[in-house]
Structures are given as C-alpha cells and as structure tokens.
Amino acid sequence: xxxxxxxxxxxxxxxxxxxxxxxxxxxxxxxxxxxxxxxxxxxxxxxxxxxxxxxxxxxxxxxxxxxxxxxxxxxxxxxxxxxxxxxxxxxxxxxxxxxxxxxxxxxxxxxxxxxxxxxxxxxxxxxxxxxxxxxxxxxxxxxxxxxxxxxxxxxxxxxxxxxxxxxxxxxxxxxxxxxxxxxxxxxxxxxxxxxxxxxxxxxxxxxxxxxxxxxxxxxxxxxxxxxxxxxxxxxxxxxxxxxx
Amino acid sequence: xxxxxxxxxxxxxxxxxxxxxxxxxxxxxxxxxxxxxxxxxxxxxxxxxxxxxxxxxxxxxxxxxxxxxxxxxxxxxxxxxxxxxxxxxxxxxxxxxxxxxxxxxxxxxxxxxxxxxxxxxxxxxxxxxxxxxxxxxxxxxxxxxxxxxxxxxxxxxxxxxxxxxxxxxxxxxxxxxxxxxxxxxxxxxxxxxxxxxxxxxxxxxxxxxxxxxxxxxxxxxxxxxxxxxxxxxxxxxxxxxxxx
DNA sequence: ATTGCGAATCTTGTATACCAGATAAGACAA
DNA sequence: TTGTCTTATCTGGTATACAAGATTCGCAAT
Numbered sequence: 001x002x003x004x005x006x007x008x009x010x011x012x013x014x015x016x017x018x019x020x021x022x023x024x025x026x027x028x029x030x031x032x033x034x035x036x037x038x039x040x041x042x043x044x045x046x047x048x049x050x051x052x053x054x055x056x057x058x059x060x061x062x063x064x065x066x067x068x069x070x071x072x073x074x075x076x077x078x079x080x081x082x083x084x085x086x087x088x089x090x091x092x093x094x095x096x097x098x099x100x101x102x103x104x105x106x107x108x109x110x111x112x113x114x115x116x117x118x119x120x121x122x123x124x125x126x127x128x129x130x131x132x133x134x135x136x137x138x139x140x141x142x143x144x145x146x147x148x149x150x151x152x153x154x155x156x157x158x159x160x161x162x163x164x165x166x167x168x169x170x171x172x173x174x175x176x177x178x179x180x181x182x183x184x185x186x187x188x189x190x191x192x193x194x195x196x197x198x199x200x201x202x203x204x205x206x207x208x209x210x211x212x213x214x215x216x217x218x219x220x221x222x223x224x225x226x227x228x229x230x231x232x233x234x235x236x237x238x239x240x241x242x243x244x
Numbered sequence: 245x246x247x248x249x250x251x252x253x254x255x256x257x258x259x260x261x262x263x264x265x266x267x268x269x270x271x272x273x274x275x276x277x278x279x280x281x282x283x284x285x286x287x288x289x290x291x292x293x294x295x296x297x298x299x300x301x302x303x304x305x306x307x308x309x310x311x312x313x314x315x316x317x318x319x320x321x322x323x324x325x326x327x328x329x330x331x332x333x334x335x336x337x338x339x340x341x342x343x344x345x346x347x348x349x350x351x352x353x354x355x356x357x358x359x360x361x362x363x364x365x366x367x368x369x370x371x372x373x374x375x376x377x378x379x380x381x382x383x384x385x386x387x388x389x390x391x392x393x394x395x396x397x398x399x400x401x402x403x404x405x406x407x408x409x410x411x412x413x414x415x416x417x418x419x420x421x422x423x424x425x426x427x428x429x430x431x432x433x434x435x436x437x438x439x440x441x442x443x444x445x446x447x448x449x450x451x452x453x454x455x456x457x458x459x460x461x462x463x464x465x466x467x468x469x470x471x472x473x474x475x476x477x478x479x480x481x482x483x484x485x486x487x488x
Numbered sequence: 489a490t491t492g493c494g495a496a497t498c499t500t501g502t503a504t505a506c507c508a509g510a511t512a513a514g515a516c517a518a
Numbered sequence: 519t520t521g522t523c524t525t526a527t528c529t530g531g532t533a534t535a536c537a538a539g540a541t542t543c544g545c546a547a548t
C-alpha cells in the first residue's frame with residue numbers, strides 16, 4: 001500500500017530524479033502524474049506516502065495539497081486522506097460549459113492569430129494524431145487537452161492560460177478513463193478543422209467548430225456513468241460576503 | 245505594528261466575532277477584508293500577526309495563504325512575509341482581457357436569462373448607484389465588481405462563478421485605489437444598459453456594451469501608474485510538462 | 489458462517505520547535 | 519555627521535510532536 005504511490009512517482013521522472021524535491025515542485029510532480037494518467041481520479045494520496053516519495057516532511061506535502069485543492073484538483077476527506085477529484089457529471093458538464101465560454105470568448109474577442117503560431121498548432125495536431133494511432137492513451141488524453149492550452153498561449157494572456165490549464169486538467173481526469181478511440185479521433189479532427197479555419201481567418205467558422213467540439217464532449221460524457229457526488233470536504237472558493 | 249492587522253480584522257466582523265476561527269474561514273476573512281477595502285494591495289500579512297488575530301497557530305494561517313496564493317490573491321517574499329498582490333499593469337490588463345473573454349463568452353454561448361433573475365440584477369444596479377451617491381468607496385468597488393459575479397451566478401455555472409470571483413477580486417485590488425467617482429458612474433451605467441439589453445433579449449447589444457465596458461476599464465487603467473513588476477515569489481500554476 | 493464489538497493502528501489536524509535568511513539597530517571609525 | 523561593519527532580532531521555511539477521528543482487524547457470540 002505504501003510502495004504503491006512511491007513507485008508511481010519514480011516512474012514519472014520527467015523533471016528530476018525523485019528524492020530531493022521541495023516547495024512548488026511537488027504540485028508540478030503531482031499534476032504531471034495526473035496529466036499523464038499515472039494517477040487516476042478517485043485515487044488516494046496519503047500525506048505520509050507522498051512525503052517519503054519526495055523526501056520531505058508532511059508539511060510541504062500538505063501545503064502542496066492545499067494549493068491543488070484550491071484549483072479543484074484534489075480534495076480532502078477529514079482524517080481519511082486526500083483524493084484526486086472525481087468530478088460528478090454535473091461538475092464535469094459545468095467545467096465543459098466554462099471552457100466553452102472561455103474559449104469561444106477568446107476566439108470572439110481577440111485579434112487574429114499570427115501565421116507562425118498556426119504552424120505550431122498544426123504540428124501539435126499531428127502529434128495528437130500520432131498518439132491516437134499509436135494507441136498511447138495517456139499521451140493522447142494529455143495532448144488533446146493541451147491543445148486548448150496551447151491555443152490560449154498563442155494569444156499571450158497568461159491569466160487565461162492558467163484558467164484553461166486548470167479546467168483542462170479537470171476534464172482530463174474524466175477523459176483519460178472514459179474517452180474512446182473513436183471520440184479521441186473526432187476531437188483531433190475538430191482541432192485540425194479549427195486550425196484550418198483560423199488559417200483562413202474565418203473566425204466565425206472556428207467558433208462554430210469550437211462550439212460543436214464542446215457539444216460533442218458534453219454528449220460523450222452524458223452517455224457514461226460518472227461517480228455521483230462525493231462527500232469530500234472541498235476547500236473551495238469562498239462565497240463573497242453579503243453586503244449591507 | 246502588531247496591533248495594526250489585528251484591528252483590521254476586528255473591524256470587519258462580518259462573519260463571526262474574531263477569535264476562534266479555523267480552516268477555510270481564514271481565507272474567507274482575508275478575502276472579505278480585501279474585498280471591502282480593509283486591506284490594500286501591497287500590504288504585508290505576517291503569519292504570526294494573523295495567527296494571533298485568529299487565535300490559531302501559524303500552520304493554519306500558512307495553509308490559508310497557500311490557498312490564496314494559488315488564486316493569485318497573495319504572494320510570499322521569502323523570509324520577508326506575505327503580501328497582498330499588487331498587480332502590475334501588464335497583469336491587470338491580462339486579467340481584464342481574461343474577464344472580457346469569459347464574460348462575453350458567457351453571454352455568447354449561454355441561453356437567455358429568465359426574467360426573474362433580471363429583476364435581481366436591476367436591484368443590484370440600484371444598490372451600486374446608492375453606493376456611488378453615498379461616496380462609499382469600499383462598498384462601491386465591491387458592488388461594481390460583484391455585479392459580474394452575480395451575472396455569472398444567474399447562468400448557474402459554479403465553475404464560471406468561481407473563476408469570475410477570483411478575477412474580479414484581483415481587479416478590485418486595483419480599482420479600490422484608483423477608480424474615480426466618474427469612472428465608477430460610467431461602469432454603473434454600463435451595468436444598467438446591459439441589464440436593459442438582456443431584458444430586451446438583445447444579446448448582441450449586451451455583448452457590445454460588455455465589450456465597451458472592458459475597453460473603458462482597460463483605458464482607465466492605462467492612464468494610471470501601477471506598481472511595476474514585484475520580485476515576489478508567486479506560487480503559481482505549474483507549467484504543464486513538455487512532451488517528448 | 490455471520491454479525492457485533494472493541495482494541496490496535498493508521499491518517500489527518502494542529503501546534504510547536506528549531507533553523508536560516510533578511511532586516512534593522514547599534515557601535516565604531518573616517 | 520556619515521558610512522560601514524557587526525550583531526541582535528524578527529520572519530518565514532521545514533520538520534516534528536502529539537491529539538483525535540476513521541478504519542481495520544480479530545475475537546467472541548449467535
């Protein structure tokens with residue numbers, strides 16, 4: 001039980017080796033593990049285990065979890081442990097709707113994309129296709145989600161990028177498990193079409209495709225059974241105080 | 245120096261009295277203080293002070309700050325202390341652009357608003373006007389920002405609401421200090437016009453007004469000098485890992 | 489075999505202890 | 519007086535200690 005988590009993080013040695021690791025690096029490592037499918041939604045993340053894995057005390061692990069919880073990636077169940085969020089179907093749909101608003105809003109409000117950036121996007125789509133063909137599920141999910149982050153990056157607004165990274169990660173928590181190869185291919189095609197529209201400077205068409213893209217995502221989700229509401233204590237955004 | 249912060253929080257006894265206060269309540273209290281203008285951007289928040297104020301150890305304070313930092317509300321300067329974020333002008337503009345995308349995207353993609361909700365919005369605008377007339381700067385800033393959160397609430401998507409709450413808070417950190425009465429009145433008028441457009445189901449006009457609203461906000465900002473980049477260590481969203 | 493109950497164990501919640509860097513204060517010399 | 523160097527103090531960074539709830543395992547009774 002203990003060595004389980006340990007092994008997971010040793011496997012995902014994207015950043016450094018494994019042992020010495022402090023501060024915000026822990027967030028990164030955990031996010032990386034989640035995004036690459038090494039950690040699945042619902043999985044328990046024990047503070048002690050993580051601490052041993054990273055060679056730090058529970059304090060730092062806990063702080064990292066606090067930050068991740070604030071981004072809606074993990075949640076704590078009192079005295080039971082931290083768990084990777086399992087979005088309910090309602091939450092998942094809301095997240096998709098949020099992305100629809102943000103991304104369509106982005107296309108709608110921002111100026112045209114420089115051609116150079118489009119080449120990059122095109123290459124990204126090619127990578128997506130490769131991952132699909134290679135049946136590399138983890139990479140496939142990651143790339144399909146990351147495409148949208150990349151799109152936001154092109155517009156050069158780091159705030160939007162930040163938002164989309166978080167939202168995409170949350171969607172990924174579902175998609176990794178449930179997306180079929182067929183659906184992945186549709187998404188990839190959507191992406192390709194979108195890039196083509198952008199290259200033609202046809203913003204209207206790009207928006208239309210984006211809209212359909214999310215509708216498809218939503219529909220695909222509805223056809224599956226997602227875990228119902230969990231009783232986890234979520235450290236969520238505070239409700240703003242009433243006035244008067 | 246110590247009693248300073250202490251007094252601030254005693255004054256903002258919106259939620260409970262003052263002393264016993266644990267967990268996420270600390271986030272709320274600090275956010276409340278910020279949103280109501282009790283705490284200004286750039287202000288230092290010592291862990292020890294806050295701990296004494298809330299009657300808890302530094303541990304809980306620190307965890308709260310970690311969560312707030314992840315939302316871009318505060319940042320830590322190593323071994324110097326926590327500070328309320330002072331957005332640079334670049335960051336502020338990016339935040340405004342982000343809100344433009346999100347909110348216009350929301351208007352664009354979502355269905356029409358039920359009439360009942362519009363009455364609520366109208367009342368909210370009335371409150372804004374009252375605050376402006378009464379020269380109540382704190383309340384004015386808060387209400388003008390909160391209008392947008394309320395608009396998002398109507399669409400029933402808690403994810404979007406969460407995003408807008410955070411973004412609005414960040415803008416508020418600037419607006420509280422720098423917004424003039426004249427500008428506040430313009431914003432309020434924009435809000436009123438927006439509600440009217442929505443009542444006519446004229447989505448196109450609503451979007452147009454929203455767009456101008458943000459353009460005005462951006463312009464107002466550009467005419468002022470905002471603190472330049474600060475060297476604070478920001479616990480920010482991790483960069484997603486590159487793929488091989 | 490199954491169900492109930494209780495103790496042992498595991499896990500988070502919270503506070504405290506100690507370290508190191510940063511800052512401010514003070515002494516001393518030019 | 520002013521500038522600089524030293525030292526005392528303050529603050530966050532990190533680890534650890536201890537408390538208390540949750541879970542699990544075992545044993546006994548049915």
